[in-house]
Amino acid sequence: MRFRRSAAALVAVLALAVVSACNNDKAGQNGDASLQKITYLTSFNTFGREAYAYVALEKGYFKDAGFDVTIKPGTGTVDVLKLVAGGQADYGIGDFTAILITMGKQKMPVTTVGMIHQKSLAAIVTLEGGSIKGPQDLPGKKIGDQPGSTNTVMFPLYAKAAKIANWETTKFVPSPPASLPQLLSAGTVDGIGQFVVGVPTVENADKVKHRKAVVLPYGDVLPDLYGNAIITRSDLAKEHPDQVKKFTSALLKGLQDTIDDPDGAAKILQKYVPDRKVEGSVKELNLMRPYVKPDGFSGVLGAVEVSRVQQIIKDLEDAGQITPAGSVNPSDVVDRDLAPKG
Structure with missing residues (x-):
């Protein structure tokens, strides 16, 4: 009886070791160790x-x-x-x-x-009819963006490449990413930092006026x-x-x-x-x-x-x-x- 118990315990230990080894090797789910x-x-x-x-x-x-x-x-x-x-x-x-x-x-x-x-997908995005129609309109404007985002940290380089005078007066307003389209639609900010692929989300948020997005892609002046x-x-x-x-x-x-x-x-x-x-x-x-x-x-x-x-x-x-x-x-x-x- 003692032998059987010892054998059973040994089998359990070995089984645990096998499972542990599989986990360490990151074996696939559903017991498929080949993945x-x-x-x-x-x-x-x-x-x-x-x-x-x-x-x-x-x-x-x-x-x-x-x-x-x-x-x-x-x-x-x-x-x-x-x-x-x-x-x-x-x-x-x-x-x-x-x-x-x-x-x-x-x-x-x-x-x-x-x-x-x-x-690069980075861009400044605004809505038609607003105060920003091109890069030269950015000085003095408020741009909503997540702190530390690519759009914010790369703005000095973008401004230099786009030859924007007085770009230092552009103010980036710290804003959570999820709220950016709504802030832009409400006119709380003049533009937002956004990837160009986010344009549909921006336009969808402007449900009252149905305005089209105006996009200033960084990649147009920073092709590298x-x-x-x-x-x-x-x-x-x-x-x-x-x-x-x-x-x-x-x-x-x-x-x-x-x-x-x-x-x-x-x-x-x-x-x-x-x-x-x-x-x-x-x-x-x-x-x-x-x-x-x-x-x-x-x-x-x-x-x-x-x-x-x-x-x-x-x-x-x-x-x-x-x-x-x-x-x-x-x-x-x-x-x-x-x-x-x-």
């Missing part, structure tokens, strides 16, 4: 612009690459960086300019392994700026480069399908996020398409050019957003071996 469990963070919430990750999930691209992926909504670049750096997520999406600025202030064990957008980037932990990139390449490839495959078929992508997103309406997502994705593959871009999807990264760093130094004297180097923020090239 590696991965946590992925969107850049911000689950707007239509994030549909490509759900497309890769729905079409089995992640599974084919050997991954069981859990998609979670991100809450902005800085938070995504911290969660990836701390191991709470394996991959995430963040605005590349914000990544550089953050890394210039605080080194983190993260690296960029691909670009979602070859052109990238938009959102794919990030992962530095140790993951170093120790498991094949995994990183497979994951990035699967995600970018979902991105390609998304820009090829925005309507299909929007329907897939709604399947996973029911309150995300198809029509609004399609509008966002159509606006996003030329930023994934801008006019004149002939490179591969997700490509990163080190020389371009160096230029962005220099521009940020000139704008006072990064301390000069080599505080940030391309190798600090981009894995040249893993990021798509060409």
Whole structure:
């Protein structure tokens, strides 16, 4: 009897050890040890612009690459960086300019392994009939924006490139992101910091007057700026480069399908996020398409050019957003071996 009890106890211990080992190896859900469990963070919430990750999930691209992926909504670049750096997520999406600025202030064990957008989505958005019709109208105006956002921190560089006189008199009013469209519609602010893909949300919020948005894209005068980037932990990139390449490839495959078929992508997103309406997502994705593959871009999807990264760093130094004297180097923020090239 004692032997049986000991044997049973040993079996229980071994079973627990097996489960623990599987968890440590991040085995896939449903007991499928052939799939590696991965946590992925969107850049911000689950707007239509994030549909490509759900497309890769729905079409089995992640599974084919050997991954069981859990998609979670991100809450902005800085938070995504911290969660990836701390191991709470394996991959995430963040605005590349914000990544550089953050890394210039605080080194983190993260690296960029691909670009979602070859052109920055950052912009100042207002409504037709207002006091802002172009960049030269910005001095003296109130711009609502989240503190520390890309639109705010990059404004000096944008103003310089757009040759805006007295741009220092433009006042950025700290405002929560969710309230920005309503503040603009109510006339509380003259404009807001917003990604260009947020235009449908801005216009939808102006339900009384039904005005069209007036968009001042930073990328029009700062063509070197990238938009959102794919990030992962530095140790993951170093120790498991094949995994990183497979994951990035699967995600970018979902991105390609998304820009090829925005309507299909929007329907897939709604399947996973029911309150995300198809029509609004399609509008966002159509606006996003030329930023994934801008006019004149002939490179591969997700490509990163080190020389371009160096230029962005220099521009940020000139704008006072990064301390000069080599505080940030391309190798600090981009894995040249893993990021798509060409």
